[in-house]
Each structure stands twice: as structure tokens, then as C-alpha cells.
Amino acid sequence: MVYRSCQPTIKEKRMENYVHSIPTQVYFGKGQISKLAESLNRFGKRVLLTYGGGSVKKIGLYDEVIKILKEGEFFVVECDGIEPNPRIESVIKGVKLCKENNIDVILSVGGGSTLDCSKAIASGVYYEGDDLWEMVKSGWELKKSLPLVDILTLSATGSEFDGGGVISNMATNEKLGAMYTYPSVSICDPTYTFTVSKYQTAAGSADIMSHIMEGYFSRTDDCDMSDGLAETVLKTVIKNLPVALEKPDDYAARANLMMASSVACSGIPEYGKLGTGWPCHGLEHELSAYYDITHGVGLAILTPRWMRHILKKDPSVTARFVKFAKNVWGLSEGSDEELAQKGIDALENFFKKAGIPYTLTELNINDENFGKMAEHANQLGRLTKAYVPLTDEDIVSIYKACL
């Protein structure tokens, strides 16, 4: 998760310095669960096993994990029921279990929500304050965490190759991202995603694409490597999502989506680029905080509207949209203005064709809270400094275009 501040008033468009530091070891491919016991053994024998609801049990993965843990003579405490858009209450519960049971390592089995929650638990164990919601709110400078091993079951958030996590507090209508800890080991077996529903597969792919687009639309123009990598991830999803929807057990399609997921949110496709504020994520987190909707769906609805809004507001960004239309969607016909629009249309049609809802109205969301949401998004201090700066009015206008 990358939320770098940015200074769009700077006219300099040259490459920025960066630090690459991703300590996560990824075991990628069918059957890599065979590396689970040795991965955990590096850290100890006392395991907190975190997971969500039924899907991990339905596909038999839970039983497989329990068998390995028993054979390896691990002491296991379970922390289940972790929500999509994971809640602070689950973090509190997990931290308590870790402290009571003197846990050595967390094993997270699931998608991005379970993983994000597990990261916050891992850091929460060493948090010195009493209020873990305060940790979430100030969580960008945490220094110590329990080690974390995960088994991924959804290609979406990139949490398996990233140090960030997003936690929600429904009491205060807040959904906040922070940096916690990188997983030490991520076991990424695409076969675990064969049974993911069409809806969640499409939403996950929208999330992957959003992670790329949030950084791709930046003021820095001379990062050929990072831009090319970003375009590669987008093209990989564009090619493979329709295959996975058509044939859910297509290994190559599922594997390419899983690789794309890991790279997209790693920060690597943004190396050298000026921060952009990740505006669509800022807007979406408000939606999820108020309405608990699926993150990727919110992003898919918001992104084309955000694009049209900023292109109209600041035509100086047209060139970047032309690059997007040409290099990602293979478009070439028309003036720059036409190409820029065509690229956005292509993205919107892609999401529609994948079966993702196209309006907030379909999700039973009306304009009741848009003012408060816009204000809160901007209170977090990112969007007035975004790629194209957004006022509260801009944000309300984008939300309204989604109705």
C-alpha cells in the first residue's frame, strides 16, 4: 500500500529517489504449501491461526493446514471470523490472543482482509498504548511486529507482498491504511483461487488495476522502467481476467492474476515517481467505511469517473491519458483528446463486461453522506495534494457522477 505525499505544484517531472526493501519470501505455485511447516519453524512453535469465514474450510484448505500443524507439533490458537473490510475489534481480539498465549508467529490464511488484520495484530502485540485504534491512526512508524506467514486465497490486495494494511472502525465510519509489517513468507498457490466467485474475481482484478493506475497517473514522465512495468501488470489483468471468469480453473490465468496482484501493490511500479495521493483509494475508503461495500467494486465504479473529472479539470494531464490509451489498451486512432477519452471508455467497458456494478445506486447508496465523506477524505490530507488536486466539491462531484 503506497500513499506517498506529493507536491503537484512542483513543475519538476524528473525521477525521484526511492528505497527498495521487500523482505518477503514468496513460494509461488501449485503445492507450495509443502513449505509451510519449515516456514513456521523458523520462528517458533506457538501459532496464531487467522482466517475469515467459510471459504477456507469449503475448499479443504483449513483441514490441510490443521493436518500440517498437527504433524509439525505446533501449538495452535485460532482467531477466525475476520471480516471483509476487517474491523478494529478483530485486531483487538487477535492481539489479546497473542499476548495470552505467548504466540511466536501468526499464520494468516485468506485474502487481503485476513492478511491486513493479521498485520495489524502482529504490530499491535508490541504497541505500547492502550488503544489499538490510536495505533491504526498513527501507524506509519511502527518498528516491531510478530513474524507473519500467509497462505493467499484471493488475487486482489497485494497484501502478500506489501507491508500495509487497512482497518475499519464502523463506529466512527473510518477505514484507514497504515504500514505494519511485511509477511516473512507468502505461500501463493493459484489453485486456491479456482473457487473464487466471478464477482470477487472481477472485484479483485479491479483492485489490482487500481493499485497500478493510482501510481501510473503521476507527474513524473521519465520512469520508463516503472511505467512499462505498470502497463505490463494492467495488460496481464486485461488478458487474464476474462479467461478466469470463463474458465475458473485455468491455472495460467489464475497464476498471472496472482503474480499481478503481488507486484501491483508492492510499490515497485511506482519507483522513481512522484507521489499521487492515491485519490481513488481515498474516495473508496469513505464508501466502504459508510456502506461496507466490496473495495474493488467501489474502485471500479469510482475510477473512470475520477479520470473524466480530472481530465476536464486539468487538460495538462491529457498526454498521460494518451499514453494509457495507447500502451495499455492498444488504441491509436483519433486526436489526443479523443484517445484520452477512449482509454477511459475502454477501462469502463472492461469493468462492465466483467460484471462489476456500474453505479453506486445499484449498491443502494445515495448522496446523503457525500458531503461528510468528501470532507473526511480531505481531512486525511492527501487529496488536496493529489495528482490533480481535489477540493471537497470535486470529490462530491465525482461521487455524484457514480450515482
Place this chain on the structure above:
Amino acid sequence: MVYRSCQPTIKEKRMENYVHSIPTQVYFGKGQISKLAESLNRFGKRVLLTYGGGSVKKIGLYDEVIKILKEGEFFVVECDGIEPNPRIESVIKGVKLCKENNIDVILSVGGGSTLDCSKAIASGVYYEGDDLWEMVKSGWELKKSLPLVDILTLSATGSEFDGGGVISNMATNEKLGAMYTYPSVSICDPTYTFTVSKYQTAAGSADIMSHIMEGYFSRTDDCDMSDGLAETVLKTVIKNLPVALEKPDDYAARANLMMASSVACSGIPEYGKLGTGWPCHGLEHELSAYYDITHGVGLAILTPRWMRHILKKDPSVTARFVKFAKNVWGLSEGSDEELAQKGIDALENFFKKAGIPYTLTELNINDENFGKMAEHANQLGRLTKAYVPLTDEDIVSIYKACL
């Protein structure tokens, strides 16, 4: 450095499992030398400083490093004079210095040769046998090394983001790759490459491109992510090398080449792909071992000839060459056979235009040793199992086409 064995007789072209594990922290950009003292301090105060010849002193980097080491109160032992195509004698010397001085960490300042030699020294300190050449020969399973920090001054080998190294023994005419250790920290400041000569800049870029092409021409066809990433690296070099040759202090060009260098040899562009045997590297190492030529120059001369040879020998690989012509060189006109040839021509012309010698004859190499070299390349056991398997006769034929 990636030399995976492969089984070209297998008809299966589907994605392979892989492990991602690159612990190196990269500080990328101008002025990142400010992170040097803290990077070394993690490991201790007793430093072996390795470097090559005059260039590090000429650009003032040596003085800057010494100043930082003095201010940080490090104890420093110098190991200079490390050769291009670094020799086993330098490894022996470095290991001796480490043992005599109870060194905590190696600081390598230079290009791939200095770094490769430093990696072998780092592992050599813990090698239990008496003969370090035996370590090089059997060096794929080493478990323990001294920590290594480097400051990169040449975009070429990717040693800054890779665990491998290549060491030469001129007495036995052998140049052998092995896995030693990943750098803990790589400081990659593109400004240190501003003064690299046109010849070495071009040769380095040929090396970067070769690292990609060696893996790109593989039997696995469904790795969209890795193939796209490989194409991105190639296109980045194709765009930025001419700029760097024209304007040696163009920051963006030098920076893109440096990023490309790190990614190219990291293994990442090959994730999921069946091993290919890295045939051009196998052939080039013989050339360097016999004639001590610049590695990248040897690769640039060999690669187009290798391509033409295997395309003629096994037309089933045409489709991959068509993909190369289209996605890397932007070609589209002609039959598949024509496109395949045009892609190879484009590569050859690119190397020629960059001023790289085009024949071995220009390097005063004749066919005297081709038979022995081919036999030795195949004794190493990789080329008869390469992407398109090569017999001794095939190899001699490729060498002869380079005259």
C-alpha cells in the same frame, strides 16, 4: 545470475513453480551514499574495501567513501586491483585479508566484476576446504557468507540485485558462475555512471539485454507477467542506451539503465518459466576465459548468430521470435518467418549502431580454440539441454559465424 537446468524434451509449456527471495535493500538515486555509514554499522566496524582500478578514484568516489569511513570511525582494509573478469587470485587475496583482519562486512565499490569477486570473498571466508577454486567449481550450495554492501558504478551485470558471481581462472582457461550471496545493501546512484565510456556503456547494455533474452527464449508460453516484464526491460534499454551514448550525463537515461540492470539478472523476468540453459552466457564465458574480452561485447557478437542458428535448426521456435519482433521492436509487417528474421536484424543493428564490435575477428580471435571451447561449454552440462539443444558442432558453427 540464473542458470537453471531445463528439459527441452518435455512438451509441457506451462508455468513452473518458483521462489522469490531477494533480501537486498536498494537505495536508488542521486546522493544515496548518505546511507552508507548506517548500512555498514548494521554489521560492524571492520570493513574490507574492495575496488578495481582507477575509475573509482578518478570520479572522486573513492575519496568520498574514505571520508565517510573515517568519520564513521570504521577500521578499513583495502583490497584493490580487482580485474574485469575477476580472477581467483583476487578471491584468495580477499579471503586472506578478511581472515587476518577479522572483517565484519565487505564494502564493494565498482561494477559487476568487483562485486562478483567480493561475493566470492564473502563466501570464501566460511569455505571449509583449502582450495578456493574448488569452491567456485562447486559453489551452488554455499550457506554462509560475510555481509556485503556495495556502491554500484556500472549498469550491466545486475550483481547488485542478484546472488551470483562469475570468477575466472586464466591458468585453466575457465570462467565459472556460481551462487554466493546477495548484497545486503546496494547503493545505486546513476550519477556514478555519467563518466562510463561509450564502449563500456554499450557493452553493459548488451549484458543487460542478454540477461533478459537468455530467459525470454523459453519453452513456457503462458507467463504473461514475466514475459511482459522482460519486454519492458528490453524496451527500456533500447530507448535509453542511445540517449546515454549521446548525452552521458542524462540522469533519466542512466537511471533507467541502472534499474534495468538490477531487474534483468534478478531472476524475476523468468519467474514461472522453464530453464533455458542461458546458452549465450555459456558460449561467452569460454571466449572470456580464453581471450579475456569484455563480457557484454562477447554477448552482443554471439547473440544474433545464436538466434539465427537455432531458428534454422528448430523452426518450432519461430513463434517466440515473432513475439520478440512485435513486442520488443514494434515490427508488424511480413510473414512469421520474415518477422522472426527482422527481429534478429533489429537487435544486430542496434548493437552495431551502439558501436559494439561486430565480429570476433575485430577482437583478434580466430578459430584456433573453437573446438576445445565448444567441448568445455558442453562439459559444463548446460547446452545440450538448452532452449534449443546445442551439440559441440552447433557451438563451433555459431562461433564461426562470428568471425
